[in-house]
Amino acid sequence: xxxxxxxxxxxxxxxxxxxxxxxxxxxxxxxxxxxxxxxxxxxxxxxxxxxxxxxxxxxxxxxxxxxxxxxxxxxxxxxxxxxxxxxxxxxxxxxxxxxxxxxxxxxxxxxxxxxxxxxxxxxxxxxxxxxxxxxxxxxxxxxxxxxxxxxxxxxxxxxxxxxxxxxxxxxxxxxxxxxxxxxxxxxxxxxxxxxxxxxxxxxxxxxxxxxxxxxxxxxxxxxxxxxxxxxxxxxxxxxxxxxxxxxxxxxxxxxxxxxxxxxxxxxxxxxxxxxxxxxxxxxxxxxxxxxxxxxxxxxxxxxxxxxxxxxxxxxxxxxxxxxxxxxxxxxxxxxxxxxxxxxxxxxxxxxxxxxxxxxxxxxxxxxxxxxxxxxxxxxxxxxxxxxxxxxxxxxxxxxxxxxxxxxxxxxxxxxxxxxxxxxxxxxxxxxxxxxxxxxxxxxxxxxxxxxxxxxxx
Ligand code: ARG
Numbered sequence: 001x002x003x004x005x006x007x008x009x010x011x012x013x014x015x016x017x018x019x020x021x022x023x024x025x026x027x028x029x030x031x032x033x034x035x036x037x038x039x040x041x042x043x044x045x046x047x048x049x050x051x052x053x054x055x056x057x058x059x060x061x062x063x064x065x066x067x068x069x070x071x072x073x074x075x076x077x078x079x080x081x082x083x084x085x086x087x088x089x090x091x092x093x094x095x096x097x098x099x100x101x102x103x104x105x106x107x108x109x110x111x112x113x114x115x116x117x118x119x120x121x122x123x124x125x126x127x128x129x130x131x132x133x134x135x136x137x138x139x140x141x142x143x144x145x146x147x148x149x150x151x152x153x154x155x156x157x158x159x160x161x162x163x164x165x166x167x168x169x170x171x172x173x174x175x176x177x178x179x180x181x182x183x184x185x186x187x188x189x190x191x192x193x194x195x196x197x198x199x200x201x202x203x204x205x206x207x208x209x210x211x212x213x214x215x216x217x218x219x220x221x222x223x224x225x226x227x228x229x230x231x232x233x234x235x236x237x238x239x240x241x242x243x244x245x246x247x248x249x250x251x252x253x254x255x256x257x258x259x260x261x262x263x264x265x266x267x268x269x270x271x272x273x274x275x276x277x278x279x280x281x282x283x284x285x286x287x288x289x290x291x292x293x294x295x296x297x298x299x300x301x302x303x304x305x306x307x308x309x310x311x312x313x314x315x316x317x318x319x320x321x322x323x324x325x326x327x328x329x330x331x332x333x334x335x336x337x338x339x340x341x342x343x344x345x346x347x348x349x350x351x352x353x354x355x356x357x358x359x360x361x362x363x364x365x366x367x368x369x370x371x372x373x374x375x376x377x378x379x380x381x382x383x384x385x386x387x388x389x390x391x392x393x394x395x396x397x398x399x400x401x402x403x404x405x406x407x408x409x410x411x412x413x414x415x416x417x418x419x420x421x422x423x424x425x426x427x428x429x430x431x432x433x434x435x436x437x438x439x440x441x442x443x444x445x446x447x448x449x450x451x452x453x454x455x456x457x
């Protein structure tokens with residue numbers, strides 16, 4: 001395709017290091033779509049004839065069905081997907097096909113193909129996140145008033161509801177979707193027409209092509225159009241953030257499934273055994289979601305590092321944009337599907353979670369709040385009195401505040417007259433936390449209803 005000024009062919013290793021077809025063949029549908037739009041535009045602008053256009057279009061139809069059935073031929077000598085499609089087109093359509101590359105370069109072609117590919121990838125990821133969100137809503141509804149310990153520093157802090165915890169995951173995913181949708185909106189400008197770097201002397205109509213490919217508009221600057229991969233970095237960044245969220249969820253599942261916690265057990269479908277310890281049931285899927293997130297972060301790092309020193313416009317380094325984008329996409333798809341499967345099949349031990357929720361004097365804050373409300377103590381004083389009461393219970397060997405009497409509390413409060421005790425149960429605690437966004441089952445049910453509406457719109 002470019003042999004005119006060469007006498008010899010490339011060294012074998014040159015061919016190998018240069019070829020991207022082993023991985024960029026995944027762009028074949030986008031490449032054909034781009035060529036279709038380009039050929040139509042060239043004909044409508046009178047740059048190629050209607051007959052040539054028709055020959056090109058039916059050749060592209062044929063290639064599409066060949067690739068669909070037989071896969072994409074991988075000839076390293078053809079370098080990449082663009083040459084692979086074009087070479088086959090020339091075999092089918094001859095002279096007409098040789099006119100297709102008018103007013104076009106592989107530089108604007110590849111930038112266009114990858115934008116189209118990432119746009120489709122975002123739609124798939126968004127649908128997979130929505131599936132996970134819907135699995136979470138089902139479980140949150142079921143457990144809107146199941147009590148579990150809430151943690152800070154991984155120490156039991158205050159009782160919360162499992163529904164509230166699962167809805168926290170839901171919210172993380174809601175923001176992830178909005179990051180992807182921002183990325184999709186920003187990337188939807190078309191590089192085609194930038195040609196190699198400077199634009200073209202042919203009287204092309206870039207709006208025609210942009211419209212045909214569902215882009216909002218052509219990119220404004222030809223140098224920028226062929227030389228930035230910020231959209232791919234942004235996609236990887238949204239993917240990395242999503243992977244981080246999934247990793248944190250996975251980590252919680254791993255912890256909850258461990259014997260000392262025993263909050264949850266995994267179904268047969270989503271766990272594995274050990275080859276030596278017959279009793280084992282391991283949360284491998286959750287561990288791999290956590291592990292894969294590390295690789296996804298690596299993909300983002302790889303592309304940022306590739307781009308950071310590149311001058312305008314195109315450099316071959318940029319050919320390496322695709323492997324991390326594809327890898328991250330494949331991994332995140334697996335992670336999302338595995339997480340949806342796990343969430344749907346987790347079986348929670350409500351009694352166990354409730355028991356641990358009462359541990360560690362988790363309703364001490366409720367006592368302090370009550371001293372503020374009922375006895376008018378400043379919160380700092382109430383905090384101090386409650387601390388003394390907890391110390392007293394601890395000295396007696398208690399694990400919660402149920403043994404605390406009004407007399408104990410009066411003496412902890414240096415003689416303040418306290419006749420009766422508040423409800424310090426974990427149920428009382430969660431029901432009381434009814435501020436907007438709080439853990440009270442009432443609020444959780446409202447949050448679920450709002451989320452359901454949101455998800456279906
Ligand atoms: N395979 C190349 C890539 O992915 C296409 C662009 C090649 N352009 C060039 N001037 N060699 O980046």
